[in-house]
Amino acid sequence: MKNYIKADEWNIIEEGFDPHLNKISESLFSIGNGRIGQRANFEEAYTGETLQGNYVAGVYYPDKTRVGWWKNGYPEYFAKVLNATNWIGIDIDIDGEKLDLFKCEVLEFKRVLNMKEGTLSRTFTARLSSGKVVKVDAIRFCSIADDELAALHYSISALNFEGIITVTSFIDGDIKNQDANYDEKFWNEVAQHQENDTDYLTLQTKKTEFDVCTASRTTVLFNGVAQSSQAVLGDKYLARTTVIPVKQGETIHIYKIVTNLSSLNYDKSDLLRLAKVKIETASTKGFDELLKDHAAAWAAKWEESDIIVEGDIAAQQAIRFNIFQLNQTYTGKDARLNIGPKGFTGEKYGGSTYWDTEAYCIPFYLSTAPEEVAKNLLVYRYKHLDKAIENAEKLGFKNGAALYPMVTMNGEECHNEWEITFEEIHRNGAIAFAIFNYIRYTGDENYLAQYGLEVLIGIARFWKQRVNWSEDKQKYVMLGVTGPNEYENNINNNWYTNKLAAWCLKYTIEAADMVKRLDPEKYKTIQKKTKLVEAKEFGDWKTVADQMYYPYHEKEGVFLQQDGFMDKEQILVKDLPAEERPLNQKWSWDRILRSGFIKQADVLQGMYFFEDEYDLETLRKNFSFYESRTVHESSLSPCVHSILAAKLSDEEKAYEFYLRTARLDLDDYNNDTEDGLHITSMAGTWMSIVEGFAGMRVCNGQLCFNPFLPKAWDSFSFSIGFRGVQLKVKISSKQIWIINNSVQTLEISIFNRLHTVLPGEKAITYHEQLV
Template sequence: MKNYIKADEWNIIEEGFDPDLNKISESIFSIGNGHMGQRANFEEAYSGETLQGNYVAGVYYPDKTRVGWWKNGYPEYFAKVLNAANWIGIDISIGDEKLDLHSCKVTDFKRVLNMREGYLQRSFIAELPSGKKLAINAKRFCSIVDEEAGAIQYAITPLNFDGALSVNAYIDGDIANQDSNYDEKFWEQVNNDSEGADAYLTLITKKTAFVVCTGSRVAIFQDGKPVDASYIPVSKTKYIATGFTVKAKQGQETIIYKYAVNVTSQNYNADELTQVCKTVIDRVAAKGFEQMLAEQAEAWKAKWNESDILIEGDVAAQQGIRFNIFQLCQTYSGKDDRLNIGPKGFTGEKYGGSTYWDTEAYCVPFYLATAPQQVAKNLLIYRYRQLDKAIENATKLGFNNGAALYPMVTMNGEECHNEWEITFEEIHRNGAIAYAIFNYVRYTGDKDYLNEYGLEVLVGIARFWSQRVNWSGARNKFVMLGITGPNEYENNINNNWYTSTLACWCMDYAAEVVKQVKSSDPEKYHQLVEKLDFNELEETSFWNHISENMYFPKDEKLDIFLQQDGFLDKEIIPVKDLDPKDRPLNQKWSWDRILRSCYIKQADVLQGIYFFMDKYDTATIQRNYNFYEPITVHESSLSPCVHAIIAAKIGLEEDAYKFYLRTSRLDLDDYNNDTEDGLHITSMAGTWMSVVEGFAGMHVKDDRLKFSPFLPAQWKGYSFNITFRGILINIKVDVEGIHLSNNSASDITIDVFDEPHTIKAGTNVFVAHRVRV
């Protein structure tokens, strides 16, 4: 675990430059706006270890998979969001010396991610080998107002010399993904062009033929006045730069403004991209850096008003939650139902930037409560639009009659995961998608979604589960064989409790929704019956039969749900008894040793208990938590938040706080030694859940919002806003009790500790603390 980020409520601060931490910081200080993202690489040259990363949403490549493609049903490629043209580059030379932080002496280095206003600032003093010293102050952001644009303010001040500064402000498209199979590069040049202060580079992806035009414009100021520089174009394949030289005096600040734009063929005609790019650059450059920055601050203010969580008395916890919320808001705007959320967002290349089940299980709750309803809805529509591909994926594996298996990893709906035990066996992802539909309708009350989109998806998923089980004559029950559950430290096991529980719930829920749609919109129902060739009586009866006769592993002596058949054949050794030198297991042990151990990567049985908490009494939850948590290594970023929520539910407040702190600072403190690969964006939504669903006990039941809050001993108080069915509510929990404010024009009734409280529009209600039961 690292501990070099300075504690601050609104800023992420790094003081001093350590090359060994650079790739971690490149992840932590990443910026984005939902359309594009940028790791915290340096504008100037850096010849040290780095992961250069610029990403444009939705632009991907089907990289040939190295393993498994010869197996029937196995995907032929692994889709990955591509490292796109580097637009931030500003090479600085003084004579024949190039500014390179790896080869010069660096002092007074400070990097600040201003989360309140949405920009990255960096300052340092560099001493070149000749002894010349420069002070640099750089500021940049990806605009959430002009989402195709980014802007840089790069200030250079000679400290002990007069001389000429030679500058190349460049766009470099000759880049590759770090995880490229066979070291292949994925971009080809369409054209490049430079005119005066402008430069444009248009690239096309191999195979997928996405076209991206990246453009930039520079402006130079000294003593607050523009400098009329003589611009020299520098052009080579997949590279274009605007070169110029300016004279600078000791103590005189030279400011370079660089405005950059990414536009793609996803949104415009490919042959019009250069002109579109010029138009956008004209617009943002006319505003100027300061106006763009002011608009950025105002737009972030609105986002924070929707989504902020205020924690009093614990700076580390406050910084952690705001960092997580900040990165979630940078990653996904919800404006485009063709886009989804990759586990690393725009901060790295691990997991390919593709969509996993994380979105449905972890991200949907955050966007439901903190953004307009359409944002979460678009995440579900993304899956609806890929239903045909989900049916195709299932057909490849031998399923029929419209059975749908959503992919573990995807960009366009096709399965593209390259590990067989995940691709074929980790099928619980299907259930997460059905659960997200249920969660969306439960929270928003938008039952029309079921008529328009949801029922088709639910029928396809239920058909899959009904074919994936088989009847066991030995058990006289239906069973589920050859599964990998959420605990990926076990493969090819039978009767995973979580998967079987989720499968039965999916079939029950699909049958329930069939009745709802038939009753609420008979015309639409009959259209769907014809479209899906759906026999209601026959199919729903079979789903109910499976659900009523499913085998669920359980140990009667311990009175716990067994993770799968034979789990207690393992030697049960608590994690606390492991040698610390063996952690993390996935970096220290062989896979064979991990598979034979009792250790659990992330919540598995407890993931099911979290989803269906209302079904189980506190004693049942506590028995399962007490058994499984001590053997869970939490080597998945998705694990601590689920444990925090369950610990809060059963009154283990210290455990809840411990897991909250771990999930909120997972990347800031590099808990799992993997932050350099990129941030854990989807688990960040789990951090929000830890506070709102865990400490505040929020859930929805019978169309009503319910809370059962407690105040962690380490905090003086916490508060947050949520929007529920169009009503904005503020919940504040402090030492006195629970304060609820209705900041909307309509009344609302909310249950606190299972007692209803009607809060009239514009008024407040106070509820005293109680012991959770």
């Protein structure tokens, strides 16, 4: 665990430069706007260890899977969001000596991610080998007000010398993904163009043939006067070099305004023209005005989604960091985009879509953004339904059965591990549950007729074909699966997967009845389109759901994770030597698979989804059993434990697991932050507070709260939107305020007592349970 980030309510602060921590900081200080994003690489040259990363959402390459064998249905490629043109580059040469913090003596260094305004700034003082000392101040942002723009301001001062400073501002497309399977470069150059202090570089991805035009206008000011520059051309490289004689104490200011336009959104033939218009308009506005617009957009984001913690600066910093990264990763403006587990902060997992979105991210966006944002995440899957049916057909399923991919960019499966690709089929259930969750929260039942029912029918057909009847058990069983606990592969009757399948079969019938009632004509259209044989299929689905087999252990009184789980040696985590963790770095895979240790608890994930079906005693037994065996080596694990512990009134464990997920990246708990941040698990941090500590649920169409106040906090508050109403919730010792900031009246429940909250008024409740 690292502990070098300074505690601050609104800022992530690094003071002093340690090259060994640089890749971690590059992840932590990443910025983005939902359309473009980048790691916190330095503008000037750096020859130390680094992962240069600039990414454009939706632009990907199908990198050929690297395996030595093949199976029917196995994906031919692993799709990757591409490391795109590096636009921040500013080489600094001082009397023939290049500025490089890996080779300089760094006298002072400070890096700040200002989460309130969405900016990354850096200031340092460095002594070159010649003895010359320079001071640099830099600030940059990816505009959330206009997600095709980014800008930076870089200044360099001569502190103890007179000499020649040469500034080379460049854009460089000659880059490659660190995770390229065969060290291949994925871009071809289409065109270069230079005019009016602006460089235009258009690249095209191999195979997928996305075009991206990057335009960069550089302005160099010295003593308030714009300096002339010399244009430079190279392979996938454009630059402008400015030579300036400086005296001691003088400062050079460099401004870069950049746009990235892709053929995902525009006709290829029009990219250059549109880039010229965009860069001209942005340059006329200028850096300062662009920054004001960007800060104002962030202020609106924070108004919707901020959580305020009083009395614990580290906790306040952590939750804001998680919310900040979620908001700059996905904005919901484009239903073709989704949320990669690492967002724009690294290349692990390829930037592709996983089940994390539906299981963890949907609740955050439902409560903190306009309804359309979460809806677009579901529409993304609807648009991939045909591909999901194709994926299922490749594995032998028929009649419109749909298997959504574990990993995807365009709806095709592109995961390259067989036990995930073929067996981790619970992702289908998470997508179905997200549809249910969206409707439960928004009340938007029309979504089923418009999009949802077709998806549910495809998934239900898959479940029906995936089970088989066991004569021995006289039940339907599901063989050869992998649950969320990936420390178990190719097992039979995973409780969580069986539970999701049975629920989904029943819910699809309910959803069909709902559409039939709300819009009979639309139902007939769907029936015809999907070739739904209602009586036969509904009857089959109900039979399977009613007769599904669930492993259970009578002696322990718990649902078994899968058949044979109790055959494993039952060693608890508390008896596992600390030096043997994390298991995935210290043990062989064979040893992990034979152990009873759990990466994340399948059964508890299911009980979180379907908590209304289980009484507290059942939940308590299962929680105690599985928590003691779970090593939490999935970033998605602690938040579910935190929420369930809160429901069980185990406030100490609820807070323990919250801290584990909240500062996972800031403190580099798992020694993997350098690969990128755990973006999707960050939504779990928000859930731990709102669903855990505040106990927020939707009960019969109403918001319900059963909160407690962590002992380390004086109070906490948050804003949520619910069915057109904006609420501010504050919880302190013995008191809850819920303020209605909308024009609609809303009924809410606090500790099972109904309150009617009028527009502009608040409900106040006192209760000894908050102590």
